[in-house]
Amino acid sequence: MSINVTGKLEKKGFGLGTWALVTPGGETYELKDPPSELCQAQGTVKVEGQIRDDVMTLAMIGPVLEVKSFQLID
Amino acid sequence: MKKFLLLCLFVLGLGFALFNFKGLADQGExxxxxxxxxxxxxxxxxxxxxxxxxxxxxxxxxxxxxxxxxxxxxxxxxxxxxxxxxxxxxxxxxxxxxxxxxIYQALEIPNDPRYTEQWNLRSVNVELAWEETKGAGITVAVIDTGVSRVPDLKQTEFVKGYDFVNDKSDASDDNGHGTHVAGTIAQSTNNGYGVAGIAYEAKIMPLKVLSGSGGGTISDIADAIRFAADNGADVINMSLGGGGESKLMGEAIDYAYEKGVVIIAAAGNSNQNSASYPARYPRVISVSAVDSAGNKAPYSNYGAGVDISAPGGSEGGKILQNTIDPATGQSVFAEFQGTSMAAPHVAGVAALVKAAGITEPEQILKVLKESSRKVQEDPLNYYGAGHLDAASAVKLALKGQITFKDFFRWLRDNGYLSPRFWIDGGAVMLPAKLLMVLGSYLLAFLLRNYFPFSWSWSLNNGLIWGSSGLFFLQGLYIFDLPQWPFRLLGSSVAELGNAVQGYTALNPLFASVLIPFLLIILLSGHSTWKWFAVGTTVGVAACLLVNAVISPEVWGLGNVAIARSFLFTNALLCFGLAYLASKGENKLA
Missing domain, CATH: 3.30.70.100 (Alpha-Beta Plaits)
Known part of the structure; x- marks a missing residue:
């Protein structure tokens, strides 16, 4: 089941760094294998993806969101 | 006149014992x-x-x-x-x-040049723990991104691992995280290079379940847990988390736990109330992170499920270990932060505790919790039982056990390791005397487990005087000098009544609870001499016990059985007396 999450990209400093999508409400999603264009996005983005409950990570910053597609909002 | 002479000799003997004493190395002495x-x-x-x-x-x-x-x-x-x-x-x-x-005592300070930057190791008090154990004989499985043999892991022993991501036996690291974690547990230490690790004589079992990008599936992790349990791991460290509850994972954890494996996991880095999975499973020790000041690290999860806290670092000070740079594969010294870094501190100390002889996972968690430094005000359970303390954990683990190191230290401190002792001691009844010394040590050890007093010179001298005297002197003969003063100095309290005459049968006035009883009454008011009296009482108990078994001969008690029961009874009375005298005395002797 896909979900849509809107927020800004942030690099969190665990290990060598992990890409996160932080919503205006402060929820943090860990992005699984985000495409490099997404990581360069400066403003707000809307990501369509799937929450991977079967995945654990070294960053442990929040639910793991596997990116299917994304669009820049501003 | 005779009494006066005896008194003089007693004082002389005591002076001699004090003069010979070498072991005032206790802290603050x-x-x-x-x-x-x-x-x-x-x-x-x-x-x-x-x-x-x-x-x-x-x-x-x-x-x-x-x-x-x-x-x-x-x-x-x-x-x-x-x-x-x-x-x-x-x-x-x-x-x-x-x-x-x-009097200063050298601590176990490693010669690794960048050890000075490892505030985290000092904050878990590891140097004192190293005096007892460095984790030899223990295997720690690192379930992570793999572990590469970087230069500062060269001397660390590795056992067979597995790469569950790529299904191959070589479990090298392509991220840098797992190697860093393994470094905190068992970085090669005292090798004059780089940094130190906590249980550096323990073996590392590298298990790769996270890919180069830092994620992995629950099924791979569950497989790795079972692999570790089946291949002799004692401790599992999982610096990873996320996802939901999984039956597969839960069963793997139960399987390993029942095989006696201690499982440790990071509480998670989302600054939320409750640890993430797998730390959340009840049989997993969940570790939250603190910064260099001992406060909760800003990212650390807290609250439900957190068992203990350990250094994870923050922007103000991170954790330094040797790892790889994934871009080049080359060795680097990198500073990371996270509950990922806190968990291996606990895994390393768990390895030390297990090496100290505690085997059951439940008991190890108990030791870790009880020995941790409590945080007074912690309404949100940031710290679990408190801050991890390696030295206290190992000390607690060793309580109730007689270790070779402990006994060796005691022998050394009391001069039993000097060559003179062995050469001259050969002239007297050495085995019986050694039994008395050993016996007094064992009895005193037994007492110490009930009352946590420290060994002190007064207690030690009392033990020697009560159990065996300076017995090597008994074999000393000097031209033109009478031998009896040496016999007297070489006698324990129980033998004093027959030493001057050179008889072998014990004098019932001396070989009884009488002198210890008087000593305790006389000296119980004095903080230091009291322990001399306690030591003497324990020593006499040992001496009487050994005599009761080996040569039950007492003046006036012709029958062996009567003499034996007399000695046994008095030995028991002595031990009881020492027990009562040290009861309620929890301060340092």
Missing amino acids: FNSIVLDFLEDVPTTEISEQLKALEDKYGTTASLNSIYSVEDRVYVLEGDKELLKVLAKSPLRQNTEYIEPNY
Whole structure:
């Protein structure tokens, strides 16, 4: 089941760094294998993806969101 | 006259024992006092004052060394009492300070040049733990991104691992995280290179379940847990988390736990109330992270499920270990932060605790929790049981066990390892005497487990005097001198009544609870001498026990069985007396 999450990209400093999508409400999603264009996005983005409950990570910053597609909002 | 002679010899013997004592190495012990005179006080005045000191207290002060002439640093023999008196005396006005001349003990400080940057290892108090164990014989499975053999892991032993991501036996790291974690657990230490690790004599089992990008599936992790349990891992470290509850994972954890494996996981980095999976499983030790000041790290999860806290670092100070740079594959020293870094501190200490002899996972968690430094105000459970403390954990683990190191230290401190002891000791009944010494040690150890007193010179000397005396002297013969004074000095309390005459049968007045009883009554009011009395009582108990078994001969009690029961009863009474005398006394002896 896909979900849509809107927020800004942030690099969190665990290990060598992990890409996160932080919503205006402060929820943090860990992005699984985000495409490099997404990581360069400066403003707000809307990501369509799937929450991977079967995945654990070294960053442990929040639910793991596997990116299917994304669009820049501003 | 005879009584007077006995008294003189007793005092002489005691003096001899004190003079021979070498083991005042306990922290905070001193037997001399430093006087640093002000530089504007004329030398003649110093001499006068020192002379006055000598006249009044009978102790001579001398320059510490030829290099202390300019600084005017003098040292004189003295104890706490004298220090108190001096501190209040007029001497104070002419000195910069009067202070105890503490005896220093070398700690286990490794020679790794960047050890100084590892605030985290000092904050878990690992140096004192290393005096007892470095984790030899324990295997720690690192379930992570793999572990690469970087230069500062060269001397660390590895056992067979597995790469569950790529299904191959080589579990090298392509991220840098797992190698860093393994470094905190068992970085090669005292190798003159890089940094140190906590249980550096433990073996590492590298298990790769996270890909180069830092994620992995629950099924791979569950497989890795079972692999570790089946291949002899003692401890599992999982610096990873996320996802939901999984039956597969839960069963793998139960499987490993039931095989006696201690499982440790990071609480998670989302600064939320409750640990993430797998730390959340009840049989997993969940570790939250603190910064270099011991406060909760800003990212660390807290609250439900957190068992204990350990250094994870923050922007103000991170955790330094040797790892790889994934871009080049080359060795780097990198500073990371996270509960990922906190968990391996606990895994390393769990390895030390297991190496110290605690085997059950439940007991290991209990030791870790009980030995942790409690945080007074922690309403949100940031820290679980408290801050991890390696030295206290190992000490607690060793309580109730007689270790070789412990006994060796005791032997050394009491001069039993000097060659003279062995050469001269050969002339007397060595096996029986050794049994008495061993017995007194064992009995005192038993007592210590009920009352956490520390070994002190008074207790030690009491133990020796009560159990065996300075028995090597019994075999000493010097031309033209009578031998009986040596026999007397070489006798324990129980043998004093028959030593002068040279009889073998014990005098029932001496070989009984009588003298220990009187000693305890006389000395119980004194904080130091009380322990001499307790030591003597335990020593006599050991001596009587050994005699009861080996040669139950007592004057006036012709029958062996009667003599034996007399000695047994008195030995029991002595032990009971020592027990009562040390009861309720929890402070240092």
